[in-house]
Amino acid sequence: MAAPTFNDGQVLSAALHLNALQRNVQELHDEMLGVQMPVTGLADMDRVWTGAIRHKVDTLEYKVKVTTARQHLTLAVNGGTVATLSGVGVKTGTVNLASHGIALDAFYLVTVTADYDYFEVHLIRERKAASYPTLASFANGTTPTAAQWQALSTHADTVRATIGGPSAVGSWDARSNVPVSEYIWAGTMTHRSRYLAFGFYMSAPYNPADDGGPPYIDGFIGVNGTGVVRRRNGRHESSPSASYDFDQTPDREKLWTGVVDLETYPAPGGAGLAVGADYLLTFGAYDSTTYDLFPLGQLQYLYETPNPAGATLAGWTAWETWTQGDYVYGNSNPAPANRKITTIRSNLALLAAAAPTYFNPASRLVSAYNLFGCRKRRFLHYRSSGATTITWRARGQEQQSGLPLAVDRWLALDLDSLDGLYQGTAYRLEGVNYAIEDDVP
Amino acid sequence: MQSVSAQLTAACQADGQRPVFYVEFSWNRTGSIAAARGGSGWVDESAYLESHNGQLAINPPGERLVAAGQVGSATVTMINETGRFSWLNASGALYAHIGSANSPAGPVGTACRIWQGYVTSSGPEYVCIFTGVVAGWAERPDATVVFSLRDWGYTYQQNRISLPVSEDVLPDEWIETAALAGGIAAGLMVLDRGILPILYAWMDEETVVEEIWLAAEADGGLALFDQRGRLLYWNALHWVGLATVWTFRESDYELSEPETDASAVATEVTVEWSPRAPAPETDLYVLDKPRTIMPGKSDTWEARLDYAALEINDPDPATPFNDYYAVSPGGLAMNSAVTITLSDQTGQKCNITATNTSTAQAARLEYLRLRGRPLVGGPTEQAKATASPQPLPFARTRALRSNTSAGQGMWQRSAQGNVYLQSAAQGQALADMLALRCRRVRPVWTLRGAPGVPQLELGDRIAFVDSRKTGNGAALNGLVIGLSWEAGAAAGYVQTLRVMDLTDMAEYDNYFVIGASTLGANRRCWY
Numbered sequence: 001m002a003a004p005t006f007n008d009g010q011v012l013s014a015a016l017h018l019n020a021l022q023r024n025v026q027e028l029h030d031e032m033l034g035v036q037m038p039v040t041g042l043a044d045m046d047r048v049w050t051g052a053i054r055h056k057v058d059t060l061e062y063k064v065k066v067t068t069a070r071q072h073l074t075l076a077v078n079g080g081t082v083a084t085l086s087g088v089g090v091k092t093g094t095v096n097l098a099s100h101g102i103a104l105d106a107f108y109l110v111t112v113t114a115d116y117d118y119f120e121v122h123l124i125r126e127r128k129a130a131s132y133p134t135l136a137s138f139a140n141g142t143t144p145t146a147a148q149w150q151a152l153s154t155h156a157d158t159v160r161a162t163i164g165g166p167s168a169v170g171s172w173d174a175r176s177n178v179p180v181s182e183y184i185w186a187g188t189m190t191h192r193s194r195y196l197a198f199g200f201y202m203s204a205p206y207n208p209a210d211d212g213g214p215p216y217i218d219g220f221i222g223v224n225g226t227g228v229v230r231r232r233n234g235r236h237e238s239s240p241s242a243s244y245d246f247d248q249t250p251d252r253e254k255l256w257t258g259v260v261d262l263e264t265y266p267a268p269g270g271a272g273l274a275v276g277a278d279y280l281l282t283f284g285a286y287d288s289t290t291y292d293l294f295p296l297g298q299l300q301y302l303y304e305t306p307n308p309a310g311a312t313l314a315g316w317t318a319w320e321t322w323t324q325g326d327y328v329y330g331n332s333n334p335a336p337a338n339r340k341i342t343t344i345r346s347n348l349a350l351l352a353a354a355a356p357t358y359f360n361p362a363s364r365l366v367s368a369y370n371l372f373g374c375r376k377r378r379f380l381h382y383r384s385s386g387a388t389t390i391t392w393r394a395r396g397q398e399q400q401s402g403l404p405l406a407v408d409r410w411l412a413l414d415l416d417s418l419d420g421l422y423q424g425t426a427y428r429l430e431g432v433n434y435a436i437e438d439d440v441p
Numbered sequence: 442m443q444s445v446s447a448q449l450t451a452a453c454q455a456d457g458q459r460p461v462f463y464v465e466f467s468w469n470r471t472g473s474i475a476a477a478r479g480g481s482g483w484v485d486e487s488a489y490l491e492s493h494n495g496q497l498a499i500n501p502p503g504e505r506l507v508a509a510g511q512v513g514s515a516t517v518t519m520i521n522e523t524g525r526f527s528w529l530n531a532s533g534a535l536y537a538h539i540g541s542a543n544s545p546a547g548p549v550g551t552a553c554r555i556w557q558g559y560v561t562s563s564g565p566e567y568v569c570i571f572t573g574v575v576a577g578w579a580e581r582p583d584a585t586v587v588f589s590l591r592d593w594g595y596t597y598q599q600n601r602i603s604l605p606v607s608e609d610v611l612p613d614e615w616i617e618t619a620a621l622a623g624g625i626a627a628g629l630m631v632l633d634r635g636i637l638p639i640l641y642a643w644m645d646e647e648t649v650v651e652e653i654w655l656a657a658e659a660d661g662g663l664a665l666f667d668q669r670g671r672l673l674y675w676n677a678l679h680w681v682g683l684a685t686v687w688t689f690r691e692s693d694y695e696l697s698e699p700e701t702d703a704s705a706v707a708t709e710v711t712v713e714w715s716p717r718a719p720a721p722e723t724d725l726y727v728l729d730k731p732r733t734i735m736p737g738k739s740d741t742w743e744a745r746l747d748y749a750a751l752e753i754n755d756p757d758p759a760t761p762f763n764d765y766y767a768v769s770p771g772g773l774a775m776n777s778a779v780t781i782t783l784s785d786q787t788g789q790k791c792n793i794t795a796t797n798t799s800t801a802q803a804a805r806l807e808y809l810r811l812r813g814r815p816l817v818g819g820p821t822e823q824a825k826a827t828a829s830p831q832p833l834p835f836a837r838t839r840a841l842r843s844n845t846s847a848g849q850g851m852w853q854r855s856a857q858g859n860v861y862l863q864s865a866a867q868g869q870a871l872a873d874m875l876a877l878r879c880r881r882v883r884p885v886w887t888l889r890g891a892p893g894v895p896q897l898e899l900g901d902r903i904a905f906v907d908s909r910k911t912g913n914g915a916a917l918n919g920l921v922i923g924l925s926w927e928a929g930a931a932a933g934y935v936q937t938l939r940v941m942d943l944t945d946m947a948e949y950d951n952y953f954v955i956g957a958s959t960l961g962a963n964r965r966c967w968y
Contacts, residue, residue, distance in 0.1 A: 007611060009634040011678055012953040014966035015866035016637060138960060146956035324873060324968040328953045330960030341960065404761030411761065414814075417721035441722075441752075441814075 003153035003160075008146035014322035018344075021152060022319045025347055028159050032354060033311040035374045035424050036304035038187040038281050039361040040171045041121040042112070049112040049121045051362030052434040054166050054381060055102045057128040060095040063188065064112055065120035074113045078102075090122070097126075105440060107381070107410050110362055122280055123188035126360035130162040132352045138341040140330040152341075155348045162355045168363040169373035169380075169435035174201075174298035178285055183222075185283040185299045190359065191262070191273040193304035194311060196221070196228065199257040199372075202285055203296040204234035206252075209288030217295050219256065220244075221302065222282040223273075228265040231256045235288065243267050259305060275313065276354045301372040301426075313350050317343045363434040371429040375421060377437035380413040388431035394420020403432075412441050442686040443568055443668075443896040448561035453894050460893065460934040461565045463487045463556035464517055466575075468538035470551065474572050474593060474670040475628055478556055489525065491518040491585055492929025493555055495571050497592070498939070499665055499899050499922045513592035513666070515555060515571045518585050518929075526578075526586040551575045553590055557895040557926075557934055568895035570926070572670035593670035597623050597649045603787035604644040606751055606816060611635035612660040612861070615642045616653050616674050623649030625672055632674040635660050636967060637870055640863045641717045641816055643749055643788025659861035661874050668898060675900060677874055678967070681947050683902040685918055687894055691906040694891040694938075699884035699907070707854035707879040710826050714868035715860070716819040725750050728809040734767075734779065734797040741794040748815030749788040756781040756811060765809040767797075775804040783811070824868030826876035854879060870968035877945055886919060886940045893934035899924055903940060919943060 004020045012018070041063075042049040053060075064073055066088055073091070075083040077100055085091045102108050110124050132155055136148035173185040189196075198221055205215040216234030220227045230240065232248035240246040244267070245260045263270040273279055285297020320339040327333075331342040373380075382388070388403040390413075401418060404411055415421050415437075429435055452458060465472075465483040472482030479485060495515025524530040528539050528547035539548040552574055558567035573590040580586050600623050607615060612635030620630055622644075637660050644652055653672070657664035661677030725746040734740045746753075756764035758776040767775040778799040785792045791811075797804040856875065862868050888905060897903070904916035923939030953964035 002609065005609060005611075005638065006955050007634060008956040010611070010955045011634070011636045011676070011967045012955055012958070012964075013636060013866075013870065013968060015870055015968060016864075017955075018966065020866065140961035141959060143957070143959045149955050322966045324870075324966055325949060326966050327962045328958070328960055328964055328966060329962070332961075334962075406759070406761050414721045417723075 003156040006146055006149035006153060012328060014324055014326065018322045021156065021344055022321065024153075024156050025344060025351070026319065028156060028163070028351055029313060029316065029347070032159075032163050032351060033192055033275075033313070034306050035376060036190060036192050037167050037170055037374060037376070038189040038302055039123040039125055039359075040168060040185075040364040041123055041187040042119075042364070047114040047119075049124075050365040051110050051124050052107050052365070052383070052436070053110060053124075053126060053360060053362045054436050054438060055097070055104060055106050055108060055126070056165065056360045057126050057358065058097045059127050060097050060110070060124070061092075061127045062095070062112075062124050063090060063092045063122040065090045065122065067119050068117045071117050071119060072115050073119060076111045076113070078108050079111075094127075107383075118182050120183065120186050122186060123278070124362040128358045130158060130352070130356055130358055132158050135345050135348070138330040138345055140332050142330060152344060152348065155352065159348070159351045159355055162358045164377075164439060165358050165360045166436045166438040167376045168361040169371045169429060169437065170301055170303065171364045171366040171371050172299040172301065174296060175285075176293065176296050177287065177290075178297060180284075180286050183282045183284045184297050187281050187302075188278050189281045189304060191277050191279055191304065192275055192354070194261060194263055194307040195259040195305045196262055196302065197259045197305045198229060198302050199255065199300040200231075200283060200285070201255045201296070201298040201300060202231065202233045202253070203294060204252045205287050205289035205292035205295040207289045207292045209235070210290050211288070213288070215288045215292070215295075217285055217287040217297065219285040219297055220283070221260070222280075222284070223262070223266070223271045224279050225282070226266045226271065228262065228271070229258075229260050255300070276356065303374050313354060315346075315350050317347055319343065363436045365433055371432050371435050372426070373429065373435065373437065374426045375415055375423055375437065377439045378415055379438050379441045380415050380435060381410055381438055382413065382429065382432045382435040383408065383410050384432045386431050388429065390418070390427055390429055392418070392421050392425055392427035394425070414441070442898055442901050445568060445896045446561065446563065446566060448563045449559060449566040449568070449896070452559035452561040452566070453892065453896075458892060458933070459560040460928065461558050461560055461567065462490055462493070462928055462934075463558070463567050464490045464493065465554050465556070467552040468535055472552055474552065474554070475626070478554070478567055478569070483554070486519065489519045489521070490929070491520050492927070492932060493517045494925070494927040495555070495590070496923065496925035497571075497668065497899055498924070499663060513571070513573070515573060515590040517553065517555065517588045517590060519588065520584065521580065521586040522584045527580060548575045548578055548588065550596075553588065557893065557928060569669050570895050571668055592666045594650050594666035594672070597625065598651075600624065600649045601646045602644055602649055603646055603790060605786060606641055606643040606749055606788050608641055610639050610642050612637065612639060612656045612662065613674055613676075615639055615656050615861075616664060616672075619644065619649055619652050619656070620672055629670060630672045630674075632672075633662065633676040633679055635662070635674075636676050636678070637661070637867045639861045639867075641749070642861060645749070645787065645789040655859050656861050658856075659859050659867065659871070661871050665899065678947055678952060679900070680902070680920060680943060681950050681952065683920075685904045686901050687897060688904040688916060689888060689891060689906075691908060691914070694888040694905070696907055697887045697889065699886045701882045701884050703882055705879060706882055707852050707876070708828050708831055709853045710828070710872050710876040710879055711853060711855040712824045712862065712868045712872040712875065713821050713855065713857045714824060714862035714864065715821045717816055717863045718819065719751055720748075720815045720817040722754075722812055722814055723748075724810045725753060725813045725815060726811040728806065732795065732806045734795050734804045734806065736797060736803055737800045739794050739796040741792055744791055744793050744811065746789045746791070746811070748817060750786070751814045751816050753783060753786060753791060753811055753813035755783065756809065762812070764812065765806060767804040767806045769802045769804060771802070773802065775799065775802070778802075779804050779806065781809065822865070822868070824865060824872040826869070826872035828876045828880035830880065873968050874947075877948055881945055883944070884942045885922065886917075888938040888940060891936045891938055893926060893928070893936045895934070897921060897924065897936070897938075902943070903938070905940065
């Protein structure tokens, strides 16, 4: 919901202006520190990565990793090459889409193709720097104009628009016999929440390990290349490193789920991630037995989830609500109740600092696996080549609904029409190739 | 109060006043009410005037908790010895305009303005005291015609319109939108800035004036048409800080006992509101029976929607939407030959045009639906506010059972049925404000036989004396809520005023105005 409107000559209302604006800013704060889905990249040997983007802004950002000297990566938009990358290392850059004739809200395809070898796509997304209005001081003794009052709401609406871009529904990977130098999945997360929720399945080899002992498989979730979660199926490990969250099972197969505190792992003290900062998120599973067909690591989901006890941006000031008859203080209130306009102003500034850039991630093409999402927006845009279903849990029961089908055509589903699929509710899509949530139908 | 010269002000206060009268009609219906006296399209009929009287009023808190506007009325008696105003007189001078042959309703609908004034030191000076239309007439045996007039708002009362959904709109903005759509010129509106925004507003064959009244009530305000035919909107704080514009001496009028309406007092006020919210996409309209479109032709009809629509999707015959299906009488699928277009969308209806581009075959539209995002209403909810301090002896609670007046249960009043009250904040703000206004008996004085002050208007703050209340003769201040008059050669020009006590219209007199007020311990929040 948009922030309240301040009209010149209008009497200032406690409920409909000040408290409404506070509520709006609080919701933004909570949304910002809420569920975050990663930009799904790639760590694979298929040599082609394909993603779809719903066009919003004209700057396309990429970050890919060339892994060998002989490798060339070709970046293309709707089939037209826009960049060719070579030389070992992480390559970043932007492409101006203005000349590509893509209409607002139209879907287009981005591909990254390698001529040789394993490569990584860390992110493909549109981006735009946010432009926040300058706010008046709102000091006592000043007379803000209606435009300056409205700038508070505009500021809030800009934060909402900046953090409210489309959200790509997560697409995941599975691989067997992964070399330790390669990942199964890689992507980029914009850090906003304290916990990382994960779910991955592992199946250990049948055959004895290369060292002759019992077989095992280790799964790692990494942040910027450092492990934060490690799980093991098979051979018992007696003294694992304490630098990551560790658990193990003697069972050969297991679906591992949980959350890891990013302020603790990697220990000690976590990864030191700042709110709003991007980090590389990876999943790898490495087994004990070189020549075995069965070891498998399958990522099912990864997303940031807020601290259940509540999260607060550093420097955030708690609200005090206004009632009829309260004086409208700016930066100083001598009364015991310390309600001031500058509280709104400073909290807005914190939100702006944590949301300097608008992002619009690509949804990666998947054909063999389910998509996993955690609802953030109202409309689900999807494209499929066969029958599709959406599955979620509501009031303790699994719910499933078939989705309207039109082969290879973008469709939109109003998620509000699905009973119990609220904001933050996890869901699974089957049979869908691309899926993007957006607040625009 | 209308602006007048110092000479007219002096003439109003002088002993031995010399009133002057002026009545004009726009027989050919081209006169603009914004025009000056005697302007184009207006005919001066003062020479035939015998007398006029009228009354204008705004409602004090009473039967309706939030006062609606009220239509003013006036009566003009014209000398008709020549048959000038007779609608059956084919030789009458006005027959071309009001004659039965040309105007089946006679003079009904003819605009009329009444001007009143005095001879001043600079000559006669007039003020418009009534602008309206003829609503009825009667020819009397004494060779006079009595025209019954209604104020200018009457002309819009039968005007029903439909408007699309507007979101987050201030009451004054919505009033202006409705008024413009209803034909009221922008220059004929004087609107206070609204306070409590309306989440969703639309109109579906609604009466313009009544919707304007409702929108005003939802803001705790008042809408009315003034003496000059202008639409006024006064918000809930219109009366805060008003200056006294006229002082009557005790000898100027005959003072009645102030009316006191105890039924307007309440210990608890309930305001009902009904939430409106966008709902998931759904079918807004389904064709009730097949329509056949001839080859190369179009068919247009009005679709009334099941809900108010925030958005209607263009019908798409392709899978998975399958919004329509057309077939030839011979069984050939005709979807590719039929196009459906929508036009004139308002809140709850739109026009559908089906065009058959085939020049060879008729197309029968078997099925059609319009999908979109509806606006749905929730169950009615209540916001309550308790008057503080309690207007004794009406205790708020029934817990005290006694045979004294204390403990006789709450006096509850409620405001219901306003479609523009859609949020808890809106309802609570209005309930709190009304609880304040209902916490005391609000006296209304009637000042009879006062010398006419033509520039006085409804809503003016005046001073007068009721020595029964103020033994020392100190002036009381009140708000003019009723203005009636009698004028003519025999009666002169006298007014009767109804004046309402202003106490507790608002808790404070220093509310914060956006863009004008300074931060600090200066100005306060409204509800």
